[in-house]
Structure formats: structure tokens, C-alpha cells
Amino acid sequence: MKADRTLIERRIVFLVLALAVALPLIFPLGLRTKGTPLTKKAYDLVDQTPTGSVVILSFDYDPSTVTELQPMAQAILEHAWKKGHKVIATAMWPQGSQMADMAFENVQAKLGQKEYGRDYINLGYKVGGMVVIQGMGRNFKTVFPKDTSGLNYEDIPLLKTVKSLRDIKYVVSLSAGDPGLKDWVLTAHDKYGVSVAGGTTAVSAPGFLPYVNDQKQLYGLMGGLKAAAEYELLMEYEGPASLNMNPQSVAHVLILVLIAIGNIKAWRKRKAALKSGEVANG
Amino acid sequence: MKKNLPLIVAFASGLLILIAGFIPHKPFGMLEETLTNWFMIISSFAILLGQISLIQANVTRVAHRSPNWQYYLAGLISFAGMVVFGLLWGMEKTPGILGHGEGISQNLGSKPFDYIFDYIYMPLSATMFSLLAFYIASAAYRAFIIRNFESNLLMITAVIVMLGRTSFATWITSWIPDSWGILQLPRLTDFIMQYPNTAAQRAILISAALGVVGSSLRIILGIERSYLGGGK
Numbered sequence: 356m357k358a359d360r361t362l363i364e365r366r367i368v369f370l371v372l373a374l375a376v377a378l379p380l381i382f383p384l385g386l387r388t389k390g391t392p393l394t395k396k397a398y399d400l401v402d403q404t405p406t407g408s409v410v411i412l413s414f415d416y417d418p419s420t421v422t423e424l425q426p427m428a429q430a431i432l433e434h435a436w437k438k439g440h441k442v443i444a445t446a447m448w449p450q451g452s453q454m455a456d457m458a459f460e461n462v463q464a465k466l467g468q469k470e471y472g473r474d475y476i477n478l479g480y481k482v483g484g485m486v487v488i489q490g491m492g493r494n495f496k497t498v499f500p501k502d503t504s505g506l507n508y509e510d511i512p513l514l515k516t517v518k519s520l521r522d523i524k525y526v527v528s529l530s531a532g533d534p535g536l537k538d539w540v541l542t543a544h545d546k547y548g549v550s551v552a553g554g555t556t557a558v559s560a561p562g563f564l565p566y567v568n569d570q571k572q573l574y575g576l577m578g579g580l581k582a583a584a585e586y587e588l589l590m591e592y593e594g595p596a597s598l599n600m601n602p603q604s605v606a607h608v609l610i611l612v613l614i615a616i617g618n619i620k621a622w623r624k625r626k627a628a629l630k631s632g633e634v635a636n637g
Numbered sequence: 638m639k640k641n642l643p644l645i646v647a648f649a650s651g652l653l654i655l656i657a658g659f660i661p662h663k664p665f666g667m668l669e670e671t672l673t674n675w676f677m678i679i680s681s682f683a684i685l686l687g688q689i690s691l692i693q694a695n696v697t698r699v700a701h702r703s704p705n706w707q708y709y710l711a712g713l714i715s716f717a718g719m720v721v722f723g724l725l726w727g728m729e730k731t732p733g734i735l736g737h738g739e740g741i742s743q744n745l746g747s748k749p750f751d752y753i754f755d756y757i758y759m760p761l762s763a764t765m766f767s768l769l770a771f772y773i774a775s776a777a778y779r780a781f782i783i784r785n786f787e788s789n790l791l792m793i794t795a796v797i798v799m800l801g802r803t804s805f806a807t808w809i810t811s812w813i814p815d816s817w818g819i820l821q822l823p824r825l826t827d828f829i830m831q832y833p834n835t836a837a838q839r840a841i842l843i844s845a846a847l848g849v850v851g852s853s854l855r856i857i858l859g860i861e862r863s864y865l866g867g868g869k
Contacts, residue, residue, distance in 0.1 A: 361779075364778070365775050368771075368774050368775050368778055369771050369774070369775070372770065372771055372774045373771075376770070384804075386804030386805065386808075387804060387807075388804045388807075389806070389807045389823050391823070391827060392827070417762065418758060418759040418762035418763055419762045419763060419765060419766040420766060421759065421762075421763050422763055422766075422767070450754075453729075453751075453754060456729060481677070482677065482680040482681050482683070482684060483676060483677040483680045486673045486676045486677060486680075487677065489673055490670075490673060490674070490677065493670055497674070498677075503728075503729075503730055503731070504730035504731060505730075505731060557802070561830060561834050561838060562838055564830060564831065564834060564835040564838055565835050565838050565839040565842055579802075581802050584804075600803075600804050601804065603803070604803035604804040604805055606770060606774075607799050607800065607802065607803045608800070608803060608805060609774065610773065610774050610777050610799065611796055611799055611800065613774055613777050613778040614777045614778065614781045614792070614795075614796075616778065617777070617778040617779060617780075617781060617782060618781075618782055618783055618792075621782045621783075
């Protein structure tokens with residue numbers, strides 16, 4: 356009987372959560388998020404880098420975290436292209452390469468066509484994590500002799516000036532775990548002195564905060580969908596992250612309400628148990 | 638020899654990389670470069686090994702009609718399908734054995750491999766991750782109960798941070814004057830994340846780093862041998 360009740364309660368929770376997520380998607384609430392200094396730092400890094408600089412966007416995630424990280428990647432890519440940066444896409448995760456292609460396609464649909472090989476290039480996935488970045492620090496070409504379409508390194512105009520990581524102005528790693536942002540910080544910044552900013556899922560962002568320090572190991576940190584919405588806000592447009600913040604905010608509030616209900620229930624149960632104990636003891 | 642050779646290789650490689658970290662000049666720098674290149678090559682073989690292991694494990698389960706064997710069969714069919722489509726028509730920019738497959742791409746809108754990736758794999762993968770929200774909601778309702786001082790503290794922090802991470806945060810505490818700005822939810826959330834959280838995270842990081850140094854030394858010196866397999 357108790358098991359039945361738990362099952363029904365769980366189903367109600369699932370149904371209410373589904374509604375809490377679906378309704379704000381269908382009827383947006385028009386909520387706006389407020390910027391935080393960590394996102395602003397990442398924005399400033401891109402904003403203050405001179406036109407024509409070669410930069411790296413590393414797509415260190417796969418489709419499971421696309422909801423949080425793809426809007427972030429697109430907002431940064433749009434910003435970089437608007438500033439005239441030449442973007443190299445790399446991937447420490449096998450499916451990161453496809454995520455990069457998707458970002459390039461979506462941002463080009465908005466900003467207009469960019470020239471592959473001159474404005475951007477996708478070097479694809481390389482296995483090895485930190486060791487790959489160390490290799491890039493010594494000699495870029497030995498790690499990525501070809502791009503994802505099979506073009507030779509020396510035939511790609513964008514890479515003409517790139518011999519090693521030291522020729523890169525900044526790295527932004529969109530990271531869902533290991534390998535990812537931590538490897539970029541410990542290698543690209545700490546060993547080769549390249550500025551590194553990062554975007555992670557909300558759940559892993561707290562673990563990266565110690566790297567945002569006076570040494571600027573991590574130049575800026577964007578944690579989850581909220582940070583993506585903040586970046587869109589700084590770019591002065593409302594994109595997918597801003598829209599998806601509505602259901603996420605409602606879901607967060609709902610979870611808090613559920614915690615409150617759960618606690619009231621537990622308190623009442625404890626009180627009843629105490630009362631029945633007193634009755635039994637006379 | 639079977640036991641000692643891997644130990645000697647691990648000792649020599651570990652020592653070389655360690656020395657190269659302090660003396661990045663010839664011959665150590667060059668040796669480090671060679672060793673890291675070998676690492677990348679060996680790691681690539683690990684992917685192949687993983688695929689072979691996946692096939693073996695799934696085929697065995699299907700052959701023995703293990704419980705839920707149908708799911709393992711579905712996994713094998715999906716794996717084979719992606720390999721075949723990738724080999725025949727390639728991916729977005731790269732051709733396969735049969736070229737770019739213009740005819741089939743025209744019908745589907747993209748190559749079969751990309752079509753399956755975009756319209757099946759990606760939504761399924763994102764859905765699996767999204768399901769976590771339902772379990773978190775259910776767990777929060779059933780398990781996040783105040784029982785003592787520590788859980789009370791955790792609850793208060795969780796409420797502030799969770800609410801501070803929503804778009805409602807600014808709106809709820811906008812009435813608080815700037816002179817008391819630290820009490821505004823977004824700023825209070827930032828404070829918690831930046832100071833108590835970072836301090837704790839830094840302690841964890843330093844402890845973990847010391848642990849890594851310790852276990853690396855144990856491997857280099859041959860004290861820790863579990864990576865050789867075969868129990869202790």
C-alpha cells in the first residue's frame with residue numbers, strides 16, 4: 356500500500372515537472388537574467404582580443420550536454436567572428452567535431468557565410484586529452500596534420516601563421532568533463548601562457564572556481580545555461596539560452612517547493628510518531 | 638620477465654617524463670616528445686580495443702540469451718549500422734567507399750550517417766541526460782529532509798544558490814537597497830560560490846593533487862602494480 360502511494364507520488368512529481376518545463380517553453384515568461392562577473396570576464400577576453408587573431412574553440416562535449424553548452428558555443432563563436440577572429444575548432448571528445456560543425460552552421464545562418472579555411476577550420480577530434488594539448492604546444496602540425504575534410508595542414512590559409520599554441524591568442528573550452536577545460540588550463544595556460552576561458556555544465560562549474568584567481572589561470576568561467584543566457588545578454592540578443600532559462604527557472608522553483616513539501620510531510624510524520632509514543636507510554 | 642618488463646618500462650617512462658618537466662632540454666625534451674607521441678598512438682588503439690570489447694560482450698549476451706538480450710542486440714545493430722553507413726557514404730565532408738552518395742543525401746537532406754546522428758542519436762542522448770531532472774525532482778521531494786544542524790545548513794545554502802541561479806532571483810530581491818546589496822540573491826549566490834565553495838574546492842584540489850603525486854610515485858617505483866592486472 357505504501358509502495359503504491361510512493362509510486363503515485365513519484366508519478367505526480369514527474370507530471371508536474373513535465374508541465375513546469377513544457378508550459379514556459381510554449382508560453383515564454385519573458386524573464387531576463389542578470390550578468391555575473393565571471394561571464395563578463397570571458398566576454399571581455401574575446402572582446403579585447405585584436406581583429407585577425409587566431410583563436411581556439413575546443414568542443415569538449417557530446418550531444419548529452421548540448422542544451423547547456425551549444426548556446427554558449429554559438430554565442431562565443433558569434434562574438435569571435437564579429438570581432439574578426441579566425442577560429443580553429445578542436446575536440447577532445449569524439450563527437451565534439453560534429454558539435455563544432457553544428458555551431459558553425461547555425462552562426463553562419465545568422466551572420467552570413469564565412470570562408471572555410473580562412474575564417475574558420477575544424478581540426479576535429481584527437482584522442483589523448485592533456486597529451487594532445489602538450490603536443491599542440493610543441494608543434495601544431497604533428498598533432499593535426501589534416502582537418503576533418505582531409506585538407507593538408509599546409510594548404511589551409513588560416514593555419515599559415517600557426518606553428519604552436521603560442522601563436523594562439525586565447526582558448527575557450529566548452530567542456531562537459533574529462534578531458535576538457537582542466538587540461539587546457541594546466542597545459543595551454545600554465546605551460547604555454549595562452550589565455551584560457553571556459554564554459555562548463557552548471558553542475559561542474561563550482562569545481563573550476565579555484566582556477567579563476569589572480570594568476571588568471573582561467574580568465575573567465577561560464578557555468579551552465581544561465582551563463583550562456585548572460586553571454587547572450589552581453590551580446591544584446593535573446594537566443595536559445597535566454598529562452599530556455601524560463602523553463603529552467605520554473606523547474607528550479609518547483610524543486611524548491613517539492614523540498615519544502617517533503618520536509619513538511621517528514622515533520623508531520625515525526626510529530627505523529629512522537630505523539631503515538633507518548634500515548635503508548637501512558 | 639613477464640612481470641618485470643612492464644615495471645621497468647613504467648619506471649623508465651615515468652622517470653624520463655619527470656626529469657623532462659624540470660630539464661626541458663636535449664635529450665630529455667626530445668624523449669618526452671617521442672613518449673607523448675607514443676601515448677597518442679597507444680590511446681588510438683584503446684578505442685579499437687574498446688570497440689572489440691563492446692562487440693564481444695554484447696555478442697556473448699545475445700548468444701546466451703541473457704536477461705534483456707534484445708537491448709544488447711539493438712546496441713549491436715545500431716553499432717553496425719553506423720559503421721556501415723559511415724564506411725559507404727562517409728560523413729559530412731569526407732567521402733565513403735561509394736563516394737558522397739548524392740542521390741541518398743538528396744532524399745534525406747544529409748548523408749545517412751549525419752542524418753542518424755542529427756535526428757536519432759542527438760535527441761536520444763540529450764533526452765537521456767534530461768531525464769536526470771525527473772530523478773532529481775523526485776529525490777529532492779523524498780530525501781532532502783532537515784534532520785540536524787548540518788542538513789539545515791545544506792538546505793539553506795541550496796535554497797539560496799538554486800534560487801539565485803534562476804531568472805526570478807533579481808526580481809525577488811530587487812527591493813533590497815544597494816547598501817545591503819550583498820543580501821540580493823544573485824550577489825549572495827556569487828558570494829557563496831566564490832568564497833566558501835572555492836575554499837572547499839581548493840582544499841579538495843590540493844588533497845587530490847597530493848594523492849595523485851603519491852600514487853604516481855608508487856607506480857613509478859613499482860609499489861603499485863594493480864595496473865598490470867591479475868589481482869594484487
